[in-house]
Amino acid sequence: MAGTRGFGIDVGGSGIKGCVVDLDAGQLDGERIRIDTPDPSTPELVAGVVREIVAGFGWTGPVGVTLPAVIKRGTALTAANIDKSWIGTDATSTFTRKLGRPPGDVVVLNDADAAGLAEIRYGWPGDQAGVVVLLTFGTGIGSALFLDGKLVPNTEFGHLEVDGEDAETRAAASVKDELGLSYEEWAHRVSRYIRVLEDLIWPDLIIAGGGVSKKADKWLPLLDVRTRVVAAELRNDAGIVGAAVAAAEGAGN
Known part of the structure; x- marks a missing residue:
């Protein structure tokens, strides 16, 4: 795993949360930022909130982002509790463009998969x-x-x-x-x-x-x-932690 800090964003139906993550300890490194999910929760509006959260930390490294959606090769194929315009959207490209990052610097994955990655990685062996x-x-x-x-x-x-x-x-x-x-x-x-x-x-x-x-x-x-x-064990922080792990390891679907 590259480095000991990562960054994760967890997009939900009611709120979007993000924070720097201590990848050695599997916990947030500081206080997270939470912003209400925009209504409508379209790709452009959600990506704008993600950019705001990342900028709030001054983070310049890889970013992991979760979505309540099936993600295949960076594209959202479903949309649960977010705007249906996500379906068929290249989510990875959308966030990469909005954040002004180079290709490969943003990883998008299903929100529950991200939470699971964190629990399996940092939970009881x-x-x-x-x-x-x-x-x-x-x-x-x-x-x-x-x-x-x-x-x-x-x-x-x-x-x-x-x-x-x-x-x-x-x-x-x-x-x-x-x-x-x-x-x-x-x-x-x-x-x-x-x-x-x-x-x-x-x-x-x-x-x-x-x-x-x-x-x-x-x-x-x-x-x-x-x-x-x-x-x-990680409670509601699991999505953020798992997203950061996925970004650090380039583990998108």
């Missing part, structure tokens, strides 16, 4: 073996799949069909808030979702991330599933 799934519970449900520590990119397990509905419309953290569900009620929905996922890929470990992981003690013990589920 014993949590890397076998089939491991990171699930991020937020506005939607993001997923990252690893086999013995190696990422299988662009899984979309949040969109599995559960009882005739898209999983994230039933079990995302936003659904808990919108419907005023208790942790017990929401955990029942999450359990049902995880059981469908278990029957599909038989994971050895599930890592639960997203903002709701800060209160893991209130709902993880309520889950009724066969797989061991642990809270993400």
Whole structure:
């Protein structure tokens, strides 16, 4: 890995967060900057916010950027909780141009994949073996799949069909808030979702991330599933850290 510091940007449906990252420790190096995601969240407007955050740190090195989208060879093929105009957009070229960077200096990847990279890299070493799934519970449900520590990119397990509905419309953290569900009620929905996922890929470990992981003690013990589920260690910083790692290693999809 080149150097000990990197830079990551995590683009979400409600906010865009960025910070310098200590790549040795796997943590933010200073206070992150967060700016509300523009409405509409078009490529040009989002890229403008990314440029503002990078400029706020005076950062001149490689930049990693996450998107809530399937990313293939730098192009967004889906758009979850961001403007649909992202679909078919060369995201890498868009950010590279907006930041005024040379080719290869910007890496774009799926947001859950970035969070997973960070958790696998900096989490408990014993949590890397076998089939491991990171699930991020937020506005939607993001997923990252690893086999013995190696990422299988662009899984979309949040969109599995559960009882005739898209999983994230039933079990995302936003659904808990919108419907005023208790942790017990929401955990029942999450359990049902995880059981469908278990029957599909038989994971050895599930890592639960997203903002709701800060209160893991209130709902993880309520889950009724066969797989061991642990809270993400990097919490909401995982996307930023993983993006910085990907940029430092040139690990785009």
